[in-house]
Amino acid sequence: MKLVIGKHAGFCFGVKRAAEEAYRCLDAGITCVTLGPLIHNPQEVERLRQAGIASVDSPAQVKQGETLILRSHGVAPEVYEEARKRGIPVIDATCPHVAAIHRLVREYSGNSDAVIIIGEADHPEVKAIAGWAESTVFIFNDPEQVRQADLPERALVVAQTTIKRERFESVLEEIRCRIPDLTVKNTICAATSQRQEEAEKLSAEADVMIVVGGHNSSNTNKLYETCCQRCTRSYLVETADEIPTDAIQKTDRVALTAGASTPQWLLNEVAERLNSLFP
Numbered sequence: 686m687k688l689v690i691g692k693h694a695g696f697c698f699g700v701k702r703a704a705e706e707a708y709r710c711l712d713a714g715i716t717c718v719t720l721g722p723l724i725h726n727p728q729e730v731e732r733l734r735q736a737g738i739a740s741v742d743s744p745a746q747v748k749q750g751e752t753l754i755l756r757s758h759g760v761a762p763e764v765y766e767e768a769r770k771r772g773i774p775v776i777d778a779t780c781p782h783v784a785a786i787h788r789l790v791r792e793y794s795g796n797s798d799a800v801i802i803i804g805e806a807d808h809p810e811v812k813a814i815a816g817w818a819e820s821t822v823f824i825f826n827d828p829e830q831v832r833q834a835d836l837p838e839r840a841l842v843v844a845q846t847t848i849k850r851e852r853f854e855s856v857l858e859e860i861r862c863r864i865p866d867l868t869v870k871n872t873i874c875a876a877t878s879q880r881q882e883e884a885e886k887l888s889a890e891a892d893v894m895i896v897v898g899g900h901n902s903s904n905t906n907k908l909y910e911t912c913c914q915r916c917t918r919s920y921l922v923e924t925a926d927e928i929p930t931d932a933i934q935k936t937d938r939v940a941l942t943a944g945a946s947t948p949q950w951l952l953n954e955v956a957e958r959l960n961s962l963f964p
């Protein structure tokens with residue numbers, strides 16, 4: 686078996702930064718909780734919990750003496766306000782790329798532009814971006830949703846940072862036909878594009894493609910979908926125990942990639958298990 690591991694596999698800059706903040710707090714003896722799971726990866730969330738960092742659903746659940754860590758997805762302004770009113774110390778690990786989208790949305794919506802977010806309406810990053818708008822917000826994940834909407838004359842378009850480029854372009858094309866005065870900011874993160882492009886290349890050349898990451902992770906699932914289009918033997922595994930050993934031959938070229946929320950230790954475990962099963 687020949688094993689190739691993607692150079693861009695695993696934590697992106699923003700997720701790595703948030704995880705480092707959390708472990709730095711632990712080292713400094715700061716008692717902290719995260720607002721929602723810090724990362725969309727059950728194994729890393731459990732590791733953090735065992736180390737002493739639990740997650741809460743709202744600032745109201747933060748206990749006296751605890752510090753609240755805001756994850757890389759970012760939050761709506763109301764969350765900062767509630768934490769301030771309750772006197773909760775905050776460590777803001779919002780990814781700087783996401784914070785830049787918040788500023789854009791605030792600026793353009795303040796000038797009466799409607800805001801259109803191309804992304805998944807139930808994703809926390811998208812919900813938080815919508816929270817920064819002072820005007821009407823539309824969220825589209827499909828060209829058909831655009832066709833059915835009653836749209837304004839003027840709008841700002843931004844993207845969920847992890848959306849697939851093809852999806853962004855197909856939805857945008859429909860919007861362009863409907864809105865004359867449009868400002869488009871392609872806010873897809875470079876880390877996402879690099880990972881997707883690398884996964885396309887690796888999966889086109891591999892006999893077996895393995896994507897490591899949480900089943901609950903949006904970016905991992907998108908990576909997996911990309912790989913399935915080019916390699917029929919693509920698998921999404923959360924841990925080394927999920928490696929489809931029966932489906933791999935010892936002469937296969939196996940390629941590994943991982944979502945932006947997959948820690949390096951999990952990727953290493955999968956690579957080590959593959960090397961020991963197919964030396």
Ligand code: SF4
Nearest residue numbers: 697699780782846874
């Ligand atoms: S994908 Fe990009 S924008 Fe999102 S957290 Fe990672 S580095 Fe930041």
